[in-house]
Amino acid sequence: MFQVLGSSWALLLGMLLLMVGNGLQGTLLGVRGSLEDFSTLSMSIIMSAYFVGFLGGSRLAPAMIRRVGHVRVFAALASFISAVIILYPTLVNPVAWALGRVVIGFCFSGVYVTAESWLNHSANNENRGKALSLYMIVQMSGIVAAQGLLAWGDPSGFILFIIPSVLVSISFAPILLSVSPTPAFDRTKPMSLLELWRISPLGCVGMFMLGGVFAAQFGMSAVWGTQAGLSVKEISVFVAAVYVGALVLQYPIGWISDMMDRRQLIMIVAAFGGTAALCGYFAEGDFLLLTISGALIGGTSNPLYALLIAYTNDFLEHDDMAAASGGLIFINGVGAVSGPLLVGWLMSVIGPSGYFAYSAVLMLGLAAYALWRMSRRPAPIVEGTGAYAPVFPSASPVAVELAQEVFIETALREEEEAARQDS
Secondary structure (H helix, E strand, O other): HHHHHHHHHHHHHHHHHHHHHHHHHHHHHHHHHOOOOOOOOHHHHHHHHHHHHHHHHHHHHHHHHHHHHHHHHHHHHHHHHHHHHHHHOOOOOOHHHHHHHHHHHHHHHHHHHHHHHHHHHHHOOHHHHHHHHHHHHHHHHHHHHHHHHHEEEEOOOOOHHHHHHHHHHHHHHHHHHOOOOOOOOOOOOOOOOHHHHHHHHHHHHHHHHHHHHHHHHHHHHHHHHHHHHOOOHHHHHHHHHHHHHHHHHHHHHHHHOOOOHHHHHHHHEEEHHHHHHHHHHHHOHHHHHHHHHHHHHHHHHHHHHHHHHEEEEEEEHHHHHHHHHHHHHHHHHHHHHHHHHHHHHHHHHHOOHHHHHHHHHHHHHHHHHHHHHOOOOOOOOOOOOOOOOOOOOOOOOHHEEEEHHHHHHHHHHHHHHHHHOOO
């Protein structure tokens, strides 16, 4: 771990500051939109716009990097992020905010692609898994820390917009001033969606549903909180709890997944998350129960993302794993775009509790589909399945491919060890 810190501290510090900025602006807009009397429909469109930009950025950023290089892409996109954040309080209009969210989603996607390719380049076969784990911890820590800033600021003023703008502006300084060389960039061509569906229907359906759940967490939690009458501090605590749950439960679920039929674990974890969402639906006014529900939803939905990738890998050859990840990420992104829109519609129909109803329907639906898929074909032999690699839905395709490399390297080591024992 110290070796990873020594070689990648500048990158990790820069990403920490970026994630604080991203986590703060996302929650802040949800609160400020309510203060500006934006409708639920307007806020759902604004929040969905981020994922439209993110999906587009994940497709176009690699071409930009190949054309002008990592340094220029990183600096340019981070500058755009900083500029858009500072413009939010001066252009208080739903259309302007939606356009700004598209730009920010696109830019953050490109920044993640750039930074994660640097991380992959600085890691080696021995520490790649540790580098990925540390990177994911930094991501979640930044989002959680951002909620603490929101809790002690005034969302009706300018300061909370200035802080993330400044953090983003200085985030790329340690990276660009680092002596680490810029890596060569080469992305794997994604597998066709039809081929991916034939290989793993559960992986495809699960990634689409989880895209919606994650988008609700990242985009609509603050909107729900304001409609539910929570204070700014309570909203900050709730959003932080979602990501703390995601971080805490990622590794226990991953450890269990390497010892049992992953479809069973997917079903159990999704059912548990759906039940937690139902508890939130009926917990109106009980902030402690609402917060626990949020933590459990985040703690189940985020590990499910990596779990579905690992399950899909169980049916793939090593050479196809990186290609399959591109299709899975695209499916997840489409689900994420639709998530805030559907949550906003439900909240306008049945009230704030629609936020939890949406997650409950998707998580329980995923559990039911996993149960049905268990009757359609036998499970892979547990001893023959690959290792679980942690990765969150907020990561770019490069981080997912990095997780796939960890997966493959672990599998190859296990195969070599088994061959030595047999001989």
